[in-house]
Each structure stands twice: as C-alpha cells, then as structure tokens.
Amino acid sequence: MAEQLIRLTDVGKNYRKGREAVRVLDGINLGIDKGDFVGLMGPSGSGKTTLLNLLGGLDKPSQGTIEVDGKVVSALSQGALAKWRSGNIGFVFQFYNLLPVLSAARNVALPLLLTSLPASRRKQHVNTALRLVGLAERASHYPRELSGGQEQRVAIARAIVSDPPILLCDEPTGDLDRSTADEIMALLQQLNRDYGKTIVMVTHDPRAASYAHRVLHLDKGELGAAQQ
Amino acid sequence: MFGWLTQTAALAALNLRSLPRRPGTAAVAMSGIAALTGVFAGVLSMATGFEKTMSGSGQENVALVLRSGATAELNSRFSGEQADIVRYAPGIARDVDGDPEVSAELFWVVNALSKSSGAEANVALRGIQPPGYGLRNNYRLAEGRPFTPGRFELIAGRGARNQFAGLEPGRTIRFGKTEWLVTGVFEDGGSVFESELWCDVNVLQSAYQLGNGYQAVRARLDGADGRARLEEALAGEQRLSVDVWSEREFYAEQAEDTATLIRLIGIPISVLMAIGAVFAALNAMHASIVARARELATLRALGFGSFPTALAALLESVTLAFLGGVLGCAVAWLALNGFQASTLGASFSQVVFNFAVTPDLLAQGITAALVVGLVGGAFPAARAATARVTVALREL
Incomplete structure (x- = not known):
C-alpha cells in the first residue's frame, strides 16, 4: 500500500467580501499518496485554485488541518511556510511566470538561491533540469525568445530544480495549443512516473486530466467523487 | 541571517x-x-x-580697532590723534626699524559697473598706510605696480578686477569728481580684501575732504598676550572709546x-x-x-x-x-x-x-x-x- 504524503482533514476556507464572509471551500477531507498524480477539475469559482494554494502553503485554511509528510503545515507561520515551500513544493503556473529579465538558466536557478549550494553545484542542477525538459541548448535564451511551450518547460525545470517531492500545477496547459499541451502533459507524466513526483494539477481540460491517475471534482467548494 | x-x-x-x-x-x-x-x-x-x-580673511594676530559699538568699519570713526594713541599703545608689534606695525585706514564705498549685470554696485575703496601691505600675510602684487603714495592711484583686488569694469592696470576710473589711475592688481589668498580697491589713505582723505580722519586701525599684536595688553591700555584711555577685535573674529562675525x-x-x-x-x-x-x-x-x-x-x-x-x-x-x-x-x-x-x-x-x-x-x-x-x-x- 502506498504511503500517504498529503492529508487534508475537514479543511474549509472563507474569504471576506466587504462585511460578508464567502465560503470557498467546505469540509474537504482528502488523502494523496506519495507518487500520485491527481487532477482537480470543476467549474470556475469552485475553489480549485484555492485548494491548490492551501496545499502549496500559499494560503492558510480557515478551518481544518493540512499535513504533508507528517508535518502540520497549516499551523506554520508565514516565514516558516516560505521556507517549507522552497524545499517541498514546485509550482507550475498557467502563464509560466518567468522573470523576463533573466535567461532560462537563471530563471531555473532561482529556487536554488534559497539553498546553500555553491555556484558550481547550482549550475549542475540547472543543467540537469533543463536537459530533463529538453531545453539544454536554450539555457541562455530569454523568455521573450522562447515559444509558449518552451517557456512552460523552463517553468517546469524551475519547479523541479531543487528536487521537491510535490509539484502543484495550476492550468499548466491553459495557454498552450493542443500538441504543445500534449508535450507538456507527457513531461509531467514522465516526472511522475520516472522521478516519483507527486503531482496535483488544476485543469479545465479533460484531455490534460486524462494523464492523471485520478480526477477529483470540486463544486461550490465541496469535493465530489473521484474518477480513476 | x-x-x-x-x-x-x-x-x-x-x-x-x-x-x-x-x-x-x-x-x-x-x-x-x-x-x-x-x-x-x-x-x-x-x-x-x-x-x-x-x-579666510583676517588673522588672529592682527587687531582691528573700531570705535566702541561699531559693527563694521563703515560706521567707525577716529581722528588722527586718536589713531596715534592706538598706534603707540602697548601690545603692538614693532618692525625692524622699531616702528609700530600699524595701518590706520579708511573704508570708503564707491560705485563701479558690474561686468555681469551692467548695473552700478558698491565697491570698497580702502585707504591704507604702508604697513598695511604687511598686515595681510598673503598679499601679493599680481599685475602692474603698487600705487604711488600722494597720487590718485589705486590697485584693484583680483576679485574686484574680475567683477567690475574699468579696473585693468593702466586705465583710469572716475569715482565722484576724481579720476584714479589703476596701477596694478593684487591678490590676498582669496580673502575679502580681493574685493576691494586700495589707495593711499591720505589721498583718500583729501579726495573726499575727510580731514585727518580714519575709520579703523589695524595693528599686528605683539605675542600671545598682545591683545590683552592693548585692550587694557585702551580701556584705561580717556580720550577714546574703542573695541579691539581680532581680525579673524571680526570677519567671521x-x-x-x-x-x-x-x-x-x-x-x-x-x-x-x-x-x-x-x-x-x-x-x-x-x-x-x-x-x-x-x-x-x-x-x-x-x-x-x-x-x-x-x-x-x-x-x-x-x-x-x-x-x-x-x-x-x-x-x-x-x-x-x-x-x-x-x-x-x-x-x-x-x-x-x-x-x-x-x-x-x-x-x-x-x-x-x-x-x-x-x-x-x-x-x-x-x-x-x-x-x-x-x-x-x-x-x-
């Protein structure tokens, strides 16, 4: 039986909108095993990205607990969360979120600036990550010199360069054409299958969701039944 | 960290x-x-x-004696006799010939044309006595020759020469009814004196019918206690009432x-x-x-x-x-x-x-x-x- 990596217990999230409290997530109970590949689907405003943000420690739940690898991350301070994120989470965003003033290699190297690795080791890690996403020859290119698919590959290289166990992807193919989206999904699948990355991916695209081991549906902040 | x-x-x-x-x-x-x-x-x-x-103007060891209460040379006044009382008072240094190192001076304001604005501006015309040169440590004649005592001649400070028209050596310039020949240009280490024109004090007295009057007496002090001795002597003097400044203190103020x-x-x-x-x-x-x-x-x-x-x-x-x-x-x-x-x-x-x-x-x-x-x-x-x-x- 696979080891559980992430555990959400009765997680809820409210936001205040003026004087009114808006409930975005309610009573979420969820376990994600190590090496799982989970797709999160649901209509706009259903709380998918909010759930992803809670999993990634970008936000804290209004109620309930989130445990990752035995650690209750929902109880950590903002500073401790930032440190925890740098070692445990790799983010892949819909619009890549690369820094335009940095080359591909320097973008990929960003998470390593938070480690004590010497420059030479950082360079090795960057080269490995870029090779893995098939962009070793584009290391010195700037984001404006890359296609959308290449930018997303650089973003994936950045997400994996410090070898975090978890990848959180928010609509990773949302800005890409079909064939490029397939390439990106194949890459994520490879990272899951060959490198044991646990992946949670928010998507609207059923084709992208089909790469996941299971797909969870969120509707009005509540989790529906999983599809394998 | x-x-x-x-x-x-x-x-x-x-x-x-x-x-x-x-x-x-x-x-x-x-x-x-x-x-x-x-x-x-x-x-x-x-x-x-x-x-x-x-x-940068004035020295610690030069005393400037002004009429009591005067805040500038312009509103000070001495008769020739009073200036002589200061001249021979104790505390004043003597030169190699044994004469007091003193210059009784007049500070007169004349009009000259500013080179930059073309407007008339007040310029100081200072009448000095021969020891007056030596009382300015950095004095140096930069162009021309010194004025001749007894003549309507003057030398211009470097700053005055640059700022005001008609002060080139060899030219004459009219102040009031009198024509003055500019004979030279002097420097004094960038001090305020470079803004002035200097002439023979007796010529200035006669040009403006000032009689035997002066406005300030400058004197080199004799040793560290020179000023104290001078002040003490002048304080006890019934014929005049004066303030003794160190030149440096005066210009700083x-x-x-x-x-x-x-x-x-x-x-x-x-x-x-x-x-x-x-x-x-x-x-x-x-x-x-x-x-x-x-x-x-x-x-x-x-x-x-x-x-x-x-x-x-x-x-x-x-x-x-x-x-x-x-x-x-x-x-x-x-x-x-x-x-x-x-x-x-x-x-x-x-x-x-x-x-x-x-x-x-x-x-x-x-x-x-x-x-x-x-x-x-x-x-x-x-x-x-x-x-x-x-x-x-x-x-x-």
Missing part, C-alpha cells in the same frame, strides 16, 4: 536588472532627486563659499549674517524640493512594485521571504536615490564650484566670493538623497512585502 541576506542580494539584483524596463519612472525619480541635491548643494555652496572667503540669510532662503527651498522628490521616488517605486506584482508574488511562492522582498525594494529606491544624488552633486560641482559671484557684505560693499561645493556639502547632498530614497521607498516596499501572493499571482 545568511539566508535573508542572500535572498535580499538576489532580489535586489533582480530589481536593478529590471530597471531598464522602466526607464521613464526611474528617470523621474532620479531627476527629482538630482534636482533636489543640485539645488541643495548649489545654494549651500554659496553660503559656504561666502563664509570661506570671509573666514561679518560672514555669519549673510551666510545665515543665504541658508534661510536655501534650506526651505531644499525642503520643498525634498518633499517633491519623496513623492517622485514614491511614485516611481510604487509603479515598479505594481508592474512587477506577479513577478514578486512568483518569487515569494518559490520561497523568498517577505522581509527580503521589502528590503530589496527599499534597496532599489535607495540605489535610484543615490544615482540621482550623484548626478545632482556632479552637476552642482561642474556648474558651480569656483563660480565667482558677488554679494553685498555687512559693510554695504560687494564681497566677491567663489561658490564652494566642498566634499562636506557633497556628502550632505548624497545623505539628503538617500533619506529621500528611504522615505519614498518605504511604503512601496511594505506593499511588496504584504501583498497577498495568491492574489498577485493572478495579476497580469
């Missing part, structure tokens, strides 16, 4: 790299701060230059009022400009933070802390301010340092002085710029650090 220091350094480097993407806002902030430091250094260089000229006035005008202008510059910096930094909200949120999502994010934004603001400050100081230094001007001194005559953009002033200008950068950057930095990552990540 190592962690946030390296994070701050990395983020600050990123911020600075992105500056060329925002040339407009960066230029507005920098030019606002450059204008502030330029004006600050410029105005204060005027006060500093004036003070430098005045404080004369400088104070004008320099204070310049500062009183200059500092409020600088403060107003500083307020403007703070807003320019605030605006530029705010624009920079808003434009990069998603980038900063991405970095924080990757694990960069909010404190290093704020510190890096502040560093960016301070760097812009520093560059603006250097630019302003450089312009002030290039345009104004050594620039010669004249202003009305305490004796109602023009004092020629050079603007002095000193290292101290430059340091003060840069410090003012850095303070503006810090104040202007504080609010945007706080915003960068406290913006909600989850919201900012979705901004386009």
Whole structure:
C-alpha cells in the first residue's frame, strides 16, 4: 500500500467580501499518496485554485488541518511556510511566470538561491533540469525568445530544480495549443512516473486530466467523487 | 541571517536588472532627486563659499580697532590723534626699524559697473598706510605696480578686477569728481580684501575732504598676550572709546549674517524640493512594485521571504536615490564650484566670493538623497512585502 504524503482533514476556507464572509471551500477531507498524480477539475469559482494554494502553503485554511509528510503545515507561520515551500513544493503556473529579465538558466536557478549550494553545484542542477525538459541548448535564451511551450518547460525545470517531492500545477496547459499541451502533459507524466513526483494539477481540460491517475471534482467548494 | 541576506542580494539584483524596463519612472525619480541635491548643494555652496572667503580673511594676530559699538568699519570713526594713541599703545608689534606695525585706514564705498549685470554696485575703496601691505600675510602684487603714495592711484583686488569694469592696470576710473589711475592688481589668498580697491589713505582723505580722519586701525599684536595688553591700555584711555577685535573674529562675525540669510532662503527651498522628490521616488517605486506584482508574488511562492522582498525594494529606491544624488552633486560641482559671484557684505560693499561645493556639502547632498530614497521607498516596499501572493499571482 502506498504511503500517504498529503492529508487534508475537514479543511474549509472563507474569504471576506466587504462585511460578508464567502465560503470557498467546505469540509474537504482528502488523502494523496506519495507518487500520485491527481487532477482537480470543476467549474470556475469552485475553489480549485484555492485548494491548490492551501496545499502549496500559499494560503492558510480557515478551518481544518493540512499535513504533508507528517508535518502540520497549516499551523506554520508565514516565514516558516516560505521556507517549507522552497524545499517541498514546485509550482507550475498557467502563464509560466518567468522573470523576463533573466535567461532560462537563471530563471531555473532561482529556487536554488534559497539553498546553500555553491555556484558550481547550482549550475549542475540547472543543467540537469533543463536537459530533463529538453531545453539544454536554450539555457541562455530569454523568455521573450522562447515559444509558449518552451517557456512552460523552463517553468517546469524551475519547479523541479531543487528536487521537491510535490509539484502543484495550476492550468499548466491553459495557454498552450493542443500538441504543445500534449508535450507538456507527457513531461509531467514522465516526472511522475520516472522521478516519483507527486503531482496535483488544476485543469479545465479533460484531455490534460486524462494523464492523471485520478480526477477529483470540486463544486461550490465541496469535493465530489473521484474518477480513476 | 545568511539566508535573508542572500535572498535580499538576489532580489535586489533582480530589481536593478529590471530597471531598464522602466526607464521613464526611474528617470523621474532620479531627476527629482538630482534636482533636489543640485539645488541643495548649489545654494549651500554659496553660503559656504561666502563664509570661506570671509573666514579666510583676517588673522588672529592682527587687531582691528573700531570705535566702541561699531559693527563694521563703515560706521567707525577716529581722528588722527586718536589713531596715534592706538598706534603707540602697548601690545603692538614693532618692525625692524622699531616702528609700530600699524595701518590706520579708511573704508570708503564707491560705485563701479558690474561686468555681469551692467548695473552700478558698491565697491570698497580702502585707504591704507604702508604697513598695511604687511598686515595681510598673503598679499601679493599680481599685475602692474603698487600705487604711488600722494597720487590718485589705486590697485584693484583680483576679485574686484574680475567683477567690475574699468579696473585693468593702466586705465583710469572716475569715482565722484576724481579720476584714479589703476596701477596694478593684487591678490590676498582669496580673502575679502580681493574685493576691494586700495589707495593711499591720505589721498583718500583729501579726495573726499575727510580731514585727518580714519575709520579703523589695524595693528599686528605683539605675542600671545598682545591683545590683552592693548585692550587694557585702551580701556584705561580717556580720550577714546574703542573695541579691539581680532581680525579673524571680526570677519567671521561679518560672514555669519549673510551666510545665515543665504541658508534661510536655501534650506526651505531644499525642503520643498525634498518633499517633491519623496513623492517622485514614491511614485516611481510604487509603479515598479505594481508592474512587477506577479513577478514578486512568483518569487515569494518559490520561497523568498517577505522581509527580503521589502528590503530589496527599499534597496532599489535607495540605489535610484543615490544615482540621482550623484548626478545632482556632479552637476552642482561642474556648474558651480569656483563660480565667482558677488554679494553685498555687512559693510554695504560687494564681497566677491567663489561658490564652494566642498566634499562636506557633497556628502550632505548624497545623505539628503538617500533619506529621500528611504522615505519614498518605504511604503512601496511594505506593499511588496504584504501583498497577498495568491492574489498577485493572478495579476497580469
């Protein structure tokens, strides 16, 4: 039986909108095993990205607990969360979120600036990550010199360069054409299958969701039944 | 500590790299701060230059004897007999021939044409006695020859010669009813005397029907206790009532009022400009933070802390301010340092002085710029650090 990596217990999230409290997530109970590949689907405003943000420690739940690898991350301070994120989470965003003033290699190297690795080791890690996403020859290119698919590959290289166990992807193919989206999904699948990355991916695209081991549906902040 | 220091350094480097993407806002902030430091250094260089000229005038061991209560040579008055009482008083040094090193002098104000404005300006025409040259340690005849005693001849100080028309050696110049021949130009180490014209005191007396009157007596003091002895002797003298100044003290006091006035005008202008510059910096930094909200949120999502994010934004603001400050100081230094001007001194005559953009002033200008950068950057930095990552990540 696979080891559980992430555990959400009765997680809820409210936001205040003026004087009114808006409930975005309610009573979420969820376990994600190590090496799982989970797709999160649901209509706009259903709380998918909010759930992803809670999993990634970008936000804290209004109620309930989130445990990752035995650690209750929902109880950590903002500073401790930032440190925890740098070692445990790799983010892949819909619009890549690369820094335009940095080359591909320097973008990929960003998470390593938070480690004590010497420059030479950082360079090795960057080269490995870029090779893995098939962009070793584009290391010195700037984001404006890359296609959308290449930018997303650089973003994936950045997400994996410090070898975090978890990848959180928010609509990773949302800005890409079909064939490029397939390439990106194949890459994520490879990272899951060959490198044991646990992946949670928010998507609207059923084709992208089909790469996941299971797909969870969120509707009005509540989790529906999983599809394998 | 190592962690946030390296994070701050990395983020600050990123911020600075992105500056060329925002040339407009960066230029507005920098030019606002450059204008502030330029004006600050410029105005204060005027006060500093004036003070430098005045404080470089006069020596500690030369006494200036004025009528009691007189604050300037212009409103002092002695008869010839009274001047002689001072001349032979104790405490005054003697030259090799045993004569007192004393010059009884007249300080008269005449009109000359300013070269720059073409307007008439007050110039000091000083009548001196022969020991008067030696009482100015840095006196040097730079052009022509000295005036001949007994003749309507004068020598012009270097500053006066530069600022006023008709003072080239060999030319004649009319003051009132009298034509004077300019025989030479003198220097005195940049002191206030270089703003004056010098002639024979007896000729000046006759030119303006001043009888045997004088306004000031200058005397070299004899040893460290010379002034005390002179003061004691003159205090006990029934025939005159005088104040004994050290020449240095006298000019320092004369400088104070004008320099204070310049500062009183200059500092409020600088403060107003500083307020403007703070807003320019605030605006530029705010624009920079808003434009990069998603980038900063991405970095924080990757694990960069909010404190290093704020510190890096502040560093960016301070760097812009520093560059603006250097630019302003450089312009002030290039345009104004050594620039010669004249202003009305305490004796109602023009004092020629050079603007002095000193290292101290430059340091003060840069410090003012850095303070503006810090104040202007504080609010945007706080915003960068406290913006909600989850919201900012979705901004386009």
